[in-house]
Amino acid sequence: MxxxxxxxxxxxxxxxxxxxxxxxxxxxxxxxxxxxxxxxxxxxxxxxxxxxxxxxxxxxxxxxxVKGGWRYGTYAARLPQELARGAYSHMLLADGADHARLRKLMTSVFTRRRIEKLAPGIQRLTDDLLSACEGSDSVDLVSAPALPLPIGVIGEMLGIPRSRGSTSGDGRPRSSRPESTATRSARPPPPRCSPSPAT
Known part of the structure; x- marks a missing residue:
């Protein structure tokens, strides 16, 4: 149509x-x-x-x-070519046969049964992230919990202990988007409300 x-x-x-x-x-x-x-x-x-x-x-x-490939990654134009190619060569920017191949790999992992098994862990992590924010005068809902939640879930799927997860003390990913030193120094730090590492 x-x-x-x-x-x-x-x-x-x-x-x-x-x-x-x-x-x-x-x-x-x-x-x-x-x-x-x-x-x-x-x-x-x-x-x-x-x-x-x-x-x-x-x-x-x-x-x-079409999505256009790695060159259309959000910050690809601001990164060295090899770094941009490595960072953005993934399913979300792939087309055609490459997308179908990667999608097949993903759907074999993210089955309904597998997702249902993940649900209790996701709920615990969500509860921990929200509990860690209690008592804060203000909370950045992107830094905590929106960013650390998917990172924590992926870490658990890969078998990475939360204590070694890839989030910083303020709940943001250790590797974040490119930004200038001036921008970093001018930005106020977000509230620290990350959960304690699970034992």
Whole structure:
């Protein structure tokens, strides 16, 4: 089925709408004005936001729609080529046969039974991360718990003890996105609310 898209530049960006109710209002406006919108990504490039159900289904089944490979990684242009290739050569940016091969490997691991077995551990880790934030005057919900939670789950899947996990003392990944020294020094430290290592 062919779907004709009417393209408009988004009057507001849902990815930068962070106040209470603001994102819902932006999506409602976009839905009311058309199915396809140009938006600015968090790292700068212009992308496409498709809000129509039929349009999404049509595009996802269209072989002309590709992800483009490692060069389109979020910070690929700001990294040395070899580092960018290593960091962004993964399933989420792969197309065609490479994507199918990697997806097959993933689906053999992430079966429904396997995910159900992971659920208690995920719940414990979530509880620990939230409990560690109790008593804090303010909490950065990205640094804790949104970032350490998936990292901890992946670590448990790989058999890495939480005490040796790849998060820093403030709950952020040890290896984070590139940023300048000036940016790091100007940014206030996030609240320290990481759980104690499991014994």
């Amino acid at each position: 062919k779907v004709m898209l009417t393209v408009r530049a988004a009057s507001a960006n849902p990815f930068t709408a962070v106040r209470d109710g603001e994102r819902d209002a932006v999506y409602a406006e976009l839905l009311s004005t058309g199915p396809a919108h140009q938006v600015v990504g968090r790292s700068g490039p212009i992308g496409w936001l498709i809000t129509g159900h039929e349009e999404v289904r049509s595009l996802l089944s269209d072989p002309r729609l």
